Amino acid sequence: MAQKPKSATDAVEILRRRTYDGKPERLKSLEETRANEEIARKIHELRAQAGLTQTQLGKLIGTTASVICRLEDADYEGHSLAMLRRIAAAMNQRVEIRFVPIRRSA
Amino acid sequence: MAQKPKSATDAVEILRRRTYDGKPERLKSLEETRANEEIARKIHELRAQAGLTQTQLGKLIGTTASVICRLEDADYEGHSLAMLRRIAAAMNQRVEIRFVPIRRSA
DNA sequence: TTGTGCTTTCGCAAAATTGCGAATAGAGTT
DNA sequence: AACTCTATTCGCAATTTTGCGAAAGCACAA
Numbered sequence: 240m241a242q243k244p245k246s247a248t249d250a251v252e253i254l255r256r257r258t259y260d261g262k263p264e265r266l267k268s269l270e271e272t273r274a275n276e277e278i279a280r281k282i283h284e285l286r287a288q289a290g291l292t293q294t295q296l297g298k299l300i301g302t303t304a305s306v307i308c309r310l311e312d313a314d315y316e317g318h319s320l321a322m323l324r325r326i327a328a329a330m331n332q333r334v335e336i337r338f339v340p341i342r343r344s345a
Numbered sequence: 346m347a348q349k350p351k352s353a354t355d356a357v358e359i360l361r362r363r364t365y366d367g368k369p370e371r372l373k374s375l376e377e378t379r380a381n382e383e384i385a386r387k388i389h390e391l392r393a394q395a396g397l398t399q400t401q402l403g404k405l406i407g408t409t410a411s412v413i414c415r416l417e418d419a420d421y422e423g424h425s426l427a428m429l430r431r432i433a434a435a436m437n438q439r440v441e442i443r444f445v446p447i448r449r450s451a
Numbered sequence: 452t453t454g455t456g457c458t459t460t461c462g463c464a465a466a467a468t469t470g471c472g473a474a475t476a477g478a479g480t481t
Numbered sequence: 482a483a484c485t486c487t488a489t490t491c492g493c494a495a496t497t498t499t500g501c502g503a504a505a506g507c508a509c510a511a
Contacts, residue, residue, distance in 0.1 A: 270439065271430065281444060292487060303471055308489055317468055320426050321497080324377065327444050333376065336384065337441040338391060338433050398457060409501055414459055423498050427467080 276313040278323070283311040285330050299329040382419040384429070389417040391436050405435040 286296050286307070293304035293311075309315055310322065320334065327334045392402050392413070399410040399417075415421055416428065426440065433440045 274430075274440075274442075278442065281442075285444060293489095294487080302469075304488075305471070305473095305490080306469070309469090312489085318426050319468060319497090320424050320429070322469080323426070323442065323444075324380075330444070331447050332444045333447050334380075335441075335443040335445050336380075336387075336429065337443075338387060338429075338436070338438045339441050341437055341439050399459095400457075408499075410458075411460080411502080412500070415499090418459085425467090425498060428499080 272316075275316055275318060278318050279311050279313045279315060282307075282323075282326055285326065285332070286311075289330055296326070296329065300325040378422075381422055381424060384424050385417050385419045385421060388413075388429075388432055391432065391438070392417075395436055402432070402435065406431040 286293070289296075291299070293307040297303045297307045310318070310326070320336075323334045392399070395402075397405070399413040403409045403413045416424070416432070426442075429440045
């Protein structure tokens with residue numbers, strides 16, 4: 240419906256190569272690591288803005304301070320949508336998710 | 346630093362009550378369910394736009410069609426940041442996450 | 452009808468995330 | 482010094498998400 244239904248297999252191969260070959264994990268180490276740092280920072284910022292301690296925020300979302308601490312650790316790579324939503328909800332916010340096109344080099 | 350460091354415990358209690366009491370899971374059933382539906386729809390849309398089948402997209406991110414199908418199911422509640430990123434990356438997009446203030450009734 | 456391609460559902464094992472207590476560290480106060 | 486509050490780190494069990502094959506459904510064409 241969208242495009243040529245057939246011979247799409249080739250295009251998929253090309254896309255796959257473009258995505259995984261060459262830079263198998265480099266992109267994850269750069270762009271994704273950066274994203275994780277940003278999330279950690281945002282959580283910390285949100286909590287600080289509300290004047291809450293980790294223990295207090297933890298209680299608010301039904302968990303402990305060590306969990307909050309982990310979330311605010313810039314090196315933490317396990318961020319989940321579920322947790323972000325819990326944090327957001329406790330702060331009277333919501334998590335907005337958008338897919339935004341990335342510019343391929345120049 | 347942000348506000349009165351002491352006697353904040355009371356405020357936390359108030360916030361906790363406001364968040365969990367009264368509507369313990371109702372908010373999750375409404376706002377969160379809606380959010381999940383939207384994510385499912387966005388994934389489907391993204392894939393359709395690229396003219397890919399579930400099998401093709403699955404291969405692209407290193408999984409199978411059944412997984413993609415699950416992601417596009419409006420009733421699916423297990424969406425994760427990790428998976429959204431894989432989808433996005435395969436489509437040459439990135440996942441943008443924002444905390445946005447929610448309006449408290451009137 | 453058969454066949455083909457795509458999607459959907461189901462079940463369970465594997466992997467990832469969360470829960471949580473305990474211990475440690477740091478800063479500030481008395 | 483001791484005391485208090487906060488933050489951080491560690492380890493492991495519990496829960497959640499993912500992987501993946503198999504089977505069935507659906508639409509369309511031959």
